[in-house]
Amino acid sequence: xxxxxxxKLSNDLWRSPDGMKMxxxxxxxxxxxxxxxxxxxxNMTDGRLDETVVRYVLRVPDDxxxxxxxxxxxxxxADGGWRIHNYDKWQNSRADIEAARARDRERKTRKPAASxxxxxxxxxxxxxxxxxxxNPEPSFNQNQNQNQNxxxxxxxxxxxxxxxxxxxxxxxxxSESELIDVWEPDASCIAYADELARAGHPRVDLGAxxxxxxxxxxxxxxxxxxxxxxxxxxxAEFCTWIDTEVTILAQQPKAAVAPPTRHTAKPPTHRHxxxxxxxxxxxxxxxxxxxxxxxxxxxxDWMTACAAEADRLNREDGIPDVESTLAGPAADTGxxxxxxxxxx
Numbered sequence: 001x002x003x004x005x006x007x008k009l010s011n012d013l014w015r016s017p018d019g020m021k022m023x024x025x026x027x028x029x030x031x032x033x034x035x036x037x038x039x040x041x042x043n044m045t046d047g048r049l050d051e052t053v054v055r056y057v058l059r060v061p062d063d064x065x066x067x068x069x070x071x072x073x074x075x076x077x078a079d080g081g082w083r084i085h086n087y088d089k090w091q092n093s094r095a096d097i098e099a100a101r102a103r104d105r106e107r108k109t110r111k112p113a114a115s116x117x118x119x120x121x122x123x124x125x126x127x128x129x130x131x132x133x134x135n136p137e138p139s140f141n142q143n144q145n146q147n148q149n150x151x152x153x154x155x156x157x158x159x160x161x162x163x164x165x166x167x168x169x170x171x172x173x174x175s176e177s178e179l180i181d182v183w184e185p186d187a188s189c190i191a192y193a194d195e196l197a198r199a200g201h202p203r204v205d206l207g208a209x210x211x212x213x214x215x216x217x218x219x220x221x222x223x224x225x226x227x228x229x230x231x232x233x234x235x236a237e238f239c240t241w242i243d244t245e246v247t248i249l250a251q252q253p254k255a256a257v258a259p260p261t262r263h264t265a266k267p268p269t270h271r272h273x274x275x276x277x278x279x280x281x282x283x284x285x286x287x288x289x290x291x292x293x294x295x296x297x298x299x300x301d302w303m304t305a306c307a308a309e310a311d312r313l314n315r316e317d318g319i320p321d322v323e324s325t326l327a328g329p330a331a332d333t334g335x336x337x338x339x340x341x342x343x344x
Contacts, residue, residue, distance in 0.1 A: 005097075007041035008090050009034070018071065029067045032060045036074075037091070040084060043228065044094040047087025051080055052239040056188035057232060176229055180217045185210050186235045193242055202249035204242055213241055272313040274306035283309055 013019045022030040035058055040047050054060050068074040074082040185206050197203045227233045272279055283306050290302040
């Protein structure tokens, strides 16, 4: 992130046709448009706006994005995201700002030149001090637009007084390491993961992913990812890690789920008796071969033959012999009585 500086904004923006239209039709679009310029200038993106930054850092609604694109204020970028229209025409580029800072650092490291301030006796031989000598003031232009490498006189003086001449590599490394250690996924990262989950994508374990993210930053350094030493820059990069993790999780084969065991009730076991339908159907072709007359209280030859067939079928079905097959179905009172010998 840049230090003190300014983005250029035309004085007549409010009364320009585009500005007046946004104020009348979509005031929020004007606010987000100015905020995007401020963000691009502060982060030296040369007018490029990553989609993650737009949606989860600046939090620009979709309808405002569409409006700014339709009005030509934002242009879709080939690599994703958007570019602010004509940004490089009015704002200082990253290369210009870094070159100016390099010149300033070089100037600070050089030995100060001898003071060119004249003594009062040399400047005013007659001993008369003019108003300009008493209160010297630099010329000031009200409409002058400042940018990041053209700070005001007060800011330059403050920066010179407070900033050290050079920052050692050890201090910069220690500061970067501390930043990585204390960084945690912020609200924008959590909201992005929640939005993906609501859309049906796999849920990401942000804690575990953040641990891997910090380890990778420690191993390679922020410069390898072209990141600024700022928490919001790390959060924006972490959102891209969330995208990658979601893609990986979606491609993993899902564990096969065994179908639930279905317990089906076994049909009740049928015990064949001499007069059940199965036996009677099988024995009917031979019915004429047997005498149907009962022998006193005993069973007839027909009943005995049918009972023997019933016992054979029960053995085939694995049904143990528990009682005489002459008992017959309980509902058939005639057969039961016949088995008991109570009917003649």
